[in-house]
Amino acid sequence: MTNIYFIGCDAVHPDSFVFDIPEGHDCWLLVHTKTPALFLVNSEIKEYPAHSAVLFRPHQKIYYRACADKYINDWIRFDSTESYITATTLPFGVPFSLDDPEYCHQLFHLLSIENFSNKNYKESSIDYLLRTLFNKLLESYDSDNVSPLxxxxxxxxxxxxxxxxxxxxxxxxxxxxxxxxxxxxxxxxxxxxxxxxxxxxxxxxxxxxxxxxxxxxxxxxxxxxxxxxxxxxxxxxxxxxxxxxxxxxxxxxxxxxxxxxxxxxxx
Missing domain, CATH: 1.10.10.60 (Homeodomain-like)
Known part of the structure; x- marks a missing residue:
């Protein structure tokens, strides 16, 4: 069972944007950066390139901010009891590059549409889309020698x-x-x-x-x-x-x- 609290797609923020949640959220947070951004990783602030993804588990410290004229991202806050999320092998709080950011962005877009719909199969559609998104994240994280092309x-x-x-x-x-x-x-x-x-x-x-x-x-x-x-x-x-x-x-x-x-x- 998965419940989406908030989801944003192509959200644009000014250069002064800072997201600082010392105690973290009570739920999961998944972010896809479409521009470079600064993240706090292992007590050190580092710049990560555009098209990075980062997953924060519940109650994990969250800190990231813009480092250019504007900051653009896709993001989703959600609860889930599904094992593909709760037992994921993805790192927590450490950004990693996406092999196919446009594909992932489209999944965020579709999740946003389903989240605001009132159709009969909304819950199952969200589950399938989120499963696919996590599969793509794992493919990127586990890939060692995927050609840039x-x-x-x-x-x-x-x-x-x-x-x-x-x-x-x-x-x-x-x-x-x-x-x-x-x-x-x-x-x-x-x-x-x-x-x-x-x-x-x-x-x-x-x-x-x-x-x-x-x-x-x-x-x-x-x-x-x-x-x-x-x-x-x-x-x-x-x-x-x-x-x-x-x-x-x-x-x-x-x-x-x-x-x-x-x-x-x-x-």
Whole structure:
């Protein structure tokens, strides 16, 4: 059971902002800094960069303040009996950097919306969102060697799989991340264990299976939808990766008593 007392998202404070609670709160406090800030850690005031997170347990001394023209943060004060919070391995009162601050910020935003709603599933939605937020915090805290470009790479991969019909080339993908084509290919393969172009092909074949199983479009139309310039190339690549031509695959799906499931495990 979790109860949110107060939550702020993109809260802006002046340069004179100081938050000083010697005895701490009676509940938990989670802060995400969007600008640099000064925190009291081990009896010493230290500056921590933007996009840091810090968790204060109940009755823990809290002290932090602005160190620039303004201070911006997301924050939430809450009670909870959930073990993912009460038994967390996150440090208390010690800021740490977030690998994907924008993702975490969006979770704060969604938590804020749910907190002020009056919908039937408000409590469970808040619990799921907070669980996800704590998972992302743990991923950041436990990560030792996450590439600075990891989440940009991940966003690129999501774009590829959501839009396989786009004209994806290595230079176009590299330009998306503002890095060289050679560096992209190395980084992508090391991160996802598949080359970027093989991932494009896999996403196209996966999407084509969906059209073949669930749609009535012609194979030529599906070929175009999935980013192929000619149907012969599509059919050749489809058979190479699945063992069937698109026509045979569709026929088996139609006549199978157990509908085929479009799998994305060719690679």
């Amino acid at each position: 990891y989440y940009e790479l991940l966003n690129l991969r999501v774009k590829i799989h959501n839009n396989p019909g786009n004209h994806w080339t290595v230079p176009i993908m590299a330009d998306y991340l503002h890095i060289s084509p050679g560096y992209l290919q190395t980084l992508y393969k090391n991160t996802f264990y598949i080359s970027c172009m093989d991932d494009v092909i896999g996403s196209r074949i996966h999407m084509s299976k969906e059209y073949l199983i669930h749609g009535a479009n012609s194979i030529a139309e599906i070929s175009t939808f999935c980013g192929y310039n000619n149907v012969e190339h599509f059919c050749r690549q489809f058979k190479q990766l699945t063992g069937n031509t698109p026509g045979t695959f569709r026929m088996k799906a139609v006549h199978s008593s157990t509908p085929l499931v479009a799998s994305n495990n060719e690679h």
